[in-house]
Amino acid sequence: MRIGFPRALYYFDHFPFWAGFFHRLGIEVVTSPATHRQIMEQGLKKASDETCLPLKLLAGHIQALKDVDWIFLPRIVSVEADTYTCPKFLGIPESLLPAVPPGMPVLTVTLNWRKGKRQVLKDLEGLGVQLGKSSSDVRKALNEGLEWQKRYQDSMGAGWDFEESIREIGRAAKDLTESAKVPTLVTWKERMFAKMSSTALKRTAEFPIVDQNRDRLRIALVGHSYLTHESYANLNLLRKLREKAKVELVQNVNQEEVKTNLFGLRKKLFWSHSKQIFGAGNKFVADQSVDGIIYLTCFGCGTDSMVQELVSRKAREQHKPYMVVTLDEHSGEAGLVTRLEAFLDMVERRRVHEGYVSTYGECLDRNSNAL
Ligand code: SF4
Numbered sequence: 020m021r022i023g024f025p026r027a028l029y030y031f032d033h034f035p036f037w038a039g040f041f042h043r044l045g046i047e048v049v050t051s052p053a054t055h056r057q058i059m060e061q062g063l064k065k066a067s068d069e070t071c072l073p074l075k076l077l078a079g080h081i082q083a084l085k086d087v088d089w090i091f092l093p094r095i096v097s098v099e100a101d102t103y104t105c106p107k108f109l110g111i112p113e114s115l116l117p118a119v120p121p122g123m124p125v126l127t128v129t130l131n132w133r134k135g136k137r138q139v140l141k142d143l144e145g146l147g148v149q150l151g152k153s154s155s156d157v158r159k160a161l162n163e164g165l166e167w168q169k170r171y172q173d174s175m176g177a178g179w180d181f182e183e184s185i186r187e188i189g190r191a192a193k194d195l196t197e198s199a200k201v202p203t204l205v206t207w208k209e210r211m212f213a214k215m216s217s218t219a220l221k222r223t224a225e226f227p228i229v230d231q232n233r234d235r236l237r238i239a240l241v242g243h244s245y246l247t248h249e250s251y252a253n254l255n256l257l258r259k260l261r262e263k264a265k266v267e268l269v270q271n272v273n274q275e276e277v278k279t280n281l282f283g284l285r286k287k288l289f290w291s292h293s294k295q296i297f298g299a300g301n302k303f304v305a306d307q308s309v310d311g312i313i314y315l316t317c318f319g320c321g322t323d324s325m326v327q328e329l330v331s332r333k334a335r336e337q338h339k340p341y342m343v344v345t346l347d348e349h350s351g352e353a354g355l356v357t358r359l360e361a362f363l364d365m366v367e368r369r370r371v372h373e374g375y376v377s378t379y380g381e382c383l384d385r386n387s388n389a390l
Contacts, residue, residue: 020150022126023087025080026051028073029095029108031181031244035188037091039167040143043160044152048091051083054251058083063348065118071319072347073245074107076252078118089126090119096131102291103133105322126150136161176273181248236264236366239303241330242315243292243323244270246346253315254352256344256359260313263363267309269299276302283333293326300330304337311340311366313359318347340366 022041024034030050041048051058054076062079084090092112097103107114112127119125128146130139140161147157167188174184238260240247247257247268260266277298281288288294303309312334316323327343334341342362344355 020089021047021049021087023081023084023090024048024050025077025084025090025092026053027077027080027249028245029093031248033093033095033098033168034185035171036164036168037093038164038188040160040164042167043163044147044150044156046150049084049087051080054080054249056251059251059348062118065115067114069319070114071107072252072317073243073249074114075348076245076249077111078115081115081118082120087123089124091126093127094129096129097133098130098291099132101133101287102294103289105290105292107321172274175270178271181244181270236310236363236370237267237308238264238363238366239267239269239300239306239309239312240315241269241296241300241303241312243296243317243320246315246317253346254350254355256313256315256355259356259359263359264310267303269296272299272302280305284329288326290322293322296323297326297329300326301333304330304333304339309339310370311342311362313362314341314343316343316345318345340369 024030024037034050038048058079059076060079061082062075062077065082066075066078081090081092092115094111095104095108103109112125116125126146126149129142131142132139140158143161144154144157147154147160152160170187171184174187175181179187240257240260246253247270250257257266272295277295280298280301281294282301284297288297300312300314303312312330314323314327314330316327331341331343333339340362342358344358
């Protein structure tokens with residue numbers, strides 16, 4: 020049995036969980052190819068005009084899935100105890116049914132971690148029944164999925180690249196088949212710590228030393244994982260930025276740091292992605308070694324319309340250079356490159372001039388931040 024998994028939207032956050040889950044059930048998961056022009060065009064034809072770019076891409080990826088028995092479109096209601104996903108996540112799969120090729124069955128399940136692990140298991144057991152799997156198989160698969168997801172998040176939290184962290188999942192599958200003699204967790208942790216000692220530890224322990232003599236700018240790219248890592252839709256922004264600066268990402272900030280930086284709000288943020296973006300954004304604003312922040316958003320994103328403004332106010336308070344890049348299906352590469360170069364030039368000049376802000380500029384900032 021082959022299940023089609025679109026390489027869009029929740030792929031960038033939750034694919035490791037589902038890969039581990041289905042792997043344990045002995046089901047092959049087939050992903051769509053990386054986004055290209057045809058996928059984007061097909062998505063635009065099938066998705067609603069009013070929806071956001073990531074959902075349009077998801078519609079295109081659904082149509083790009085070939086030779087599969089089912090298309091998997093989970094409804095992810097909540098991924099942790101006290102938040103929900105955005106309303107457009109909640110509308111899946113119904114909002115995307117027009118994109119499903121005629122006659123192709125859709126496999127779905129509701130995942131709501133607010134209701135606890137027991138309820139999640141119950142819902143997954145319902146999915147297992149459709150796939151002819153027993154409750155005990157599903158329980159083991161759930162634990163396997165959680166283990167793979169943890170590996171992925173730990174890798175990202177340790178500063179690994181997205182591609183490298185996803186590759187870790189392939190290694191997890193290999194470990195699983197070879198695990199008769201070797202305890203999987205130990206080998207994985209050993210490998211990860213070895214890697215951390217050469218890369219991630221440099222990022223933390225050696226920062227003060229690097230900062231004193233650094234010549235590269237350090238820029239934080241803030242935004243949803245499915246925008247920052249979607250290189251076709253974001254016109255290779257991440258790669259372009261990495262050519263000119265050291266880049267920090269929201270996804271590399273671990274949950275503990277996100278939690279400690281959720282301050283300055285009158286009430287808790289409702290959406291899980293927004294919480295992560297705001298917490299990580301706050302951290303980057305306060306971090307003196309971050310020279311500037313680029314907020315990557317997309318046209319039609321309701322949650323970003325609020326969170327982007329919150330992060331921008333924090334950045335203004337701290338006089339941190341800040342730029343918003345809004346993507347849609349018409350975004351052009353030339354315009355992006357021009358804006359990026361202008362922003363980086365400005366940040367560089369500012370670093371040379373010690374962040375000087377005129378009295379008039381300070382007055383403007385003070386007034387614009389009055390809530
Ligand atoms: S959070 Fe924004 S970009 Fe993401 S699915 Fe919702 S509306 Fe779209």
